[in-house]
Amino acid sequence: GSLTAYLPDLSTVANSQQGSLYMWIDANQARILIGFEEDILIVSEGKMAPFTTDFRKAQQRMPAIPVNIQNVNFTWQATEQAEYFYEFQTLRSMDVDIMDNPTVNVPLLGSVPRRPSVVQVGFPCLGDQDGVAAFEVTILVMDAGGNIILRTPHNAIFFKTCQRAKCPGGCRNGGFCNERQVCECQDGFYGPHCEKALCSPRCLNGGLCMSPGVCICPPGYYGDSCDKANCSITCLNGGTCFHPGKCICPAGYEGPRCGISKCLQPCRNGGKCTGKNKCKCDKGFHGDLCSKGKSNPPTPDTAPASGRTEGI
Structure with a gap:
């Protein structure tokens, strides 16, 4: 309705x-x-x-x-x-x-x-x-x-x-606009619009006090004052820890610590895995696994899915 x-x-x-x-x-x-x-x-x-x-x-x-x-x-x-x-x-x-x-x-x-x-x-x-x-x-x-x-x-x-x-911007968090056109705030809040809340102890590590005694913590931190760090493991291959035991992995990697390559066979000649069985090759190399150089004839690669491996 x-x-x-x-x-x-x-x-x-x-x-x-x-x-x-x-x-x-x-x-x-x-x-x-x-x-x-x-x-x-x-x-x-x-x-x-x-x-x-x-x-x-x-x-x-x-x-x-x-x-x-x-x-x-x-x-x-x-x-x-x-x-x-x-x-x-x-x-x-x-x-x-x-x-x-x-x-x-x-x-x-x-x-x-x-x-x-x-x-x-x-x-x-x-x-x-x-x-x-x-x-x-x-x-x-x-x-x-x-x-x-x-x-x-x-x-x-x-x-x-x-x-x-009367009070441009309004009064927040239960405050009201008085006859002097000033916001009167409820206990625990202050500021021109009652938009700020008191937290004691203060919120740490970029946390924001959203109501008395309650901190909202940024990713990676928790606790009443955002004083505790979530990350107990090291993420590999450029991954970022954002939750206990969890990593956000870059393209081409997966797993709890981003330690698993999405390429079943490793990329060769300095190539980087960028997705499932996809390699980004260094200059001068090409092919699904970057195994072909300028001296190789431009014949199609044998894909890993076929069960055959490429020759160097």
Whole structure:
């Protein structure tokens, strides 16, 4: 129904193996948005709630987000030991004279926390402009293996109604605009828009304090203060460790430590494996395995799949 007007709807791309990603709108936020007070589940056990699936149809009948709603709060959590990584790929206003680009109170790239934590999407109306602004919010969620679990539909456009703002940019995290046109913040938050949260001890290694006592950690770090490093192994062949025991491998390599070449037979004469049985050859050499030089006649290579090996 009308609830989809306020959600950066996501489409399911693949099912999570662990099935332990959850995202919901809490009862207090639901009451502000749609008038009744109960939690609204968006993602459960790594799968989208049924009402989010028909996004295109819902988009056609979407009203604009009302004037009095400055932001929408989502709560998310990765349960058990599963790890999920997210990336906000687009936060763009198409009517920048009415509303600035949407904001989020977490880093654009990071891991979903294991405690229920609030992600706030803000709609910063500008100055004294009246009107309706179109905007995009695109988010990608991946599991520890790099598989895409959730992704906002392409060309998903939302709308926000703005009118002369008393506190330009709005007050976030439950703050309100007082008669002096200054944001008064709830305990644990500060800043011109109540956009900053207090964490003690502070978040380390590039982590961001997103609510009192809760840090969002960048890939590779975890812990209450992002003080612990994930990587316990060394990735080979230029791989990058981003999760305990997990490496992101460059083209041509695979395996937990990127130690397995995708080329069944090694590339010769200084060639580099760049994919499944594909070699990139040094200058002067050619062929599937880079075994042929300028002195060889330009006859087709014998592919490794044929069961024969090449002569040098």
